[in-house]
Amino acid sequence: VIETSELIRNLAANPRPRGPALSAGLLGLAGLALAYGAVAILTLRGLRPDFAEAWTWVAGKAGLSLALGALGLWATLRAGRPGSSLVAATGAWVGLVVLSLAAAASGAMSAPSSERLQVMTGGDFPHCTVIIPALAAPAGAAFFLWLRRAAPTRLWLAGAAAGGLAGALAAAAYALACPVDTVAFVALWYPLSIAICVALGAVAGSAFLRW
Amino acid sequence: LVGTPSASLQQLATVGLAGDGRAYAAFLEAIAVRLRAYFRRRLFVRADEGEDLVQEVLLAIHEKRATFDARQPVTAWVFGIARYKLADHFRRVRRIGVQIPVNDADELFAEGDVEIHANEADLMRLLEQLPDKQRRVIRMVKIEDRSVREAAQEASLSESDVKVSIHRGLKTLSKLVKRDSL
Numbered sequence: 001v002i003e004t005s006e007l008i009r010n011l012a013a014n015p016r017p018r019g020p021a022l023s024a025g026l027l028g029l030a031g032l033a034l035a036y037g038a039v040a041i042l043t044l045r046g047l048r049p050d051f052a053e054a055w056t057w058v059a060g061k062a063g064l065s066l067a068l069g070a071l072g073l074w075a076t077l078r079a080g081r082p083g084s085s086l087v088a089a090t091g092a093w094v095g096l097v098v099l100s101l102a103a104a105a106s107g108a109m110s111a112p113s114s115e116r117l118q119v120m121t122g123g124d125f126p127h128c129t130v131i132i133p134a135l136a137a138p139a140g141a142a143f144f145l146w147l148r149r150a151a152p153t154r155l156w157l158a159g160a161a162a163g164g165l166a167g168a169l170a171a172a173a174y175a176l177a178c179p180v181d182t183v184a185f186v187a188l189w190y191p192l193s194i195a196i197c198v199a200l201g202a203v204a205g206s207a208f209l210r211w
Numbered sequence: 212l213v214g215t216p217s218a219s220l221q222q223l224a225t226v227g228l229a230g231d232g233r234a235y236a237a238f239l240e241a242i243a244v245r246l247r248a249y250f251r252r253r254l255f256v257r258a259d260e261g262e263d264l265v266q267e268v269l270l271a272i273h274e275k276r277a278t279f280d281a282r283q284p285v286t287a288w289v290f291g292i293a294r295y296k297l298a299d300h301f302r303r304v305r306r307i308g309v310q311i312p313v314n315d316a317d318e319l320f321a322e323g324d325v326e327i328h329a330n331e332a333d334l335m336r337l338l339e340q341l342p343d344k345q346r347r348v349i350r351m352v353k354i355e356d357r358s359v360r361e362a363a364q365e366a367s368l369s370e371s372d373v374k375v376s377i378h379r380g381l382k383t384l385s386k387l388v389k390r391d392s393l
Contacts, residue, residue, distance in 0.1 A: 004243055007266055012236035015227050017277035081278045082291025151275035153295040210299075 023077055026146055030073055033139035033166060037173030040135060045177035054181060061175035061186050065168050068096060068194055072165030076143060079158035080150025086157060093164065097195065100187040107183035120188060122180030132170045132193035133200060140166035140201060144208055152209050159205015160198045167197025225281040239269055242289055249293075264300060268293045337387045345380030348373045353381075 019025075048054060075089035104120075111119045143162035152158030171190050180186070220241055227235030243265050250261045271292050279288055338346050344366070351362040352373070359377075363370045 002266070004262060004266055004269070005240075007269060008236055008239045008243065011239060011269065011273045012227075012232045015232045015235035015276075016230040017228065017279075019277065022277050081280060081283070081288070082275070082295065083287030083289075084280075084283060084291075149277075151271075151278045151292060151295075153291045 022080060022146075022150055025149075026073065026077055026080075026143075029139075029142050029146055030069070030165065030169065033142060033169045034172060036139065037135055037170050038176060041131075041173045041177050045131075047176055048179055051176075057181040057186075058175050058178075061178060061190060062172040064100060064186065064190055065171035065175060065194070068093065068191065069165060069168030069172060071096065072161060072168050075161035076147070076158070076165050079152050079154070079161045080147055082151050082153045086154075086161070089161070097191045100191045104184050104187035107187065111182075111184065116184075119182040119184040122182070122185050126185070126189040126193075128171070128174055128178060128189050128193045129196060132167055132174055132190075133196050135174060136163070136166040136170035136197045139169060140197065140204075142166075144204070147205075147209055148211060151211065152205075155209040156202045156206040158209055160202035162205070163201015164194060164198040166201070167194040170197070221281075221285045224279060224285040228276055228279055228281075239272070242272065243269060246293060260300075264297065267300065268296045271296050337384055340387060341380050341383060344368075345376045345383070348376045349380045349384075352377055 048058070051058065071089055071093040075086055075093065078084040078086055078089060108116050108120050140163055143166055144159070147158050147162055171194055178186075220238065223234045223238035223241065227233075227238045246265045246268055247261060250264060272289065275292060279285070338349065341349070347366055348362050348368070351357050351365065352359060359370050359373050362368075363373045366373065368376070
């Protein structure tokens with residue numbers, strides 16, 4: 001049995017934390033995740049052929065995704081620090097999703113009723129609800145590794161934040177290939193696809209983030 | 212004698228984690244004192260478990276020291292880690308039904324504000340110099356180890372009155388000890 005005072009003496013021999021700052025590490029990982037997502041989507045699906053005419057739509061989709069991603073980054077960073085509240089980050093994220101869904105609803109309502117289903121679904125199953133979570137999985141795993149080096153104390157919440165971050169970056173990359181250009185589609189299915197990643201992250205978090 | 216208010220705990224953590232081993236050791240010592248008192252007061256651990264838990268939390272603080280942000284209150288940071296480790300401990304020993312208060316950082320750091328190390332005879336002598344009310348509640352809570360509620364009932368005071376009296380009394384005592392040792 002080691003005395004507490006002796007333990008403290010031993011610990012105090014290395015006061016300075018080792019390795020790069022945690023926040024810089026997460027920022028670097030997020031950059032890598034975005035680059036990986038873009039490369040993966042361009043390899044698997046290719047850039048949309050009409051990119052030159054439709055680039056403003058791509059920018060809008062990526063912008064919405066990156067805004068949610070920035071909030072996800074903030075939340076993940078705070079989730080890794082004991083004693084940091086996630087209320088503001090969660091509130092901002094939910095607020096943005098609600099705004100987006102409201103925009104989708106208004107977009108759908110402004111279309112004639114015969115075309116309403118068409119503008120909401122793009123005339124097909126919304127593939128992004130599958131592609132975005134699949135694309136996000138490796139990045140999510142990387143963010144989980146970062147969280148394990150940090151100190152999450154509410155595991156499912158930390159997992160949800162990391163899932164939301166990975167999902168948002170995957171959505172931003174998917175915008176390069178996504179062919180559907182209606183507000184009713186984008187403002188509905190992008191946040192929902194990211195929300196699926198949040199839910200999967202929450203479940204995985206309580207299983208894999210223990211330390 | 213150690214009289215470390217929370218403000219300087221923040222400093223000790225900040226300076227210590229920037230590479231000052233002595234400040235870091237003082238920080239860990241102060242945390243150990245508070246954890247020990249907290250675990251005892253909260254009564255959710257047996258005496259022999261207590262010191263193990265103190266060490267476990269100190270180790271966790273050290274392992275995760277990179278997550279400290281000097282702009283955030285160190286008290287909330289320490290309590291977050293302590294609470295997580297405590298919950299982890301109870302899950303491992305499969306003790307069910309132990310409730311750890313969600314936001315007990317104040318409790319962890321409040322009464323530990325003033326800690327006095329002096330020998331008992333000196334303390335008893337100095338205690339005589341305190342006003343009657345302060346002396347009585349300090350004797351009941353700090354020496355006879357009774358709860359604040361019991362002390363409040365016996366002295367016909369409110370619980371917050373007891374806490375304030377203890378706090379003031381300990382501050383005075385701490386000054387007296389300091390003057391005495393000069």
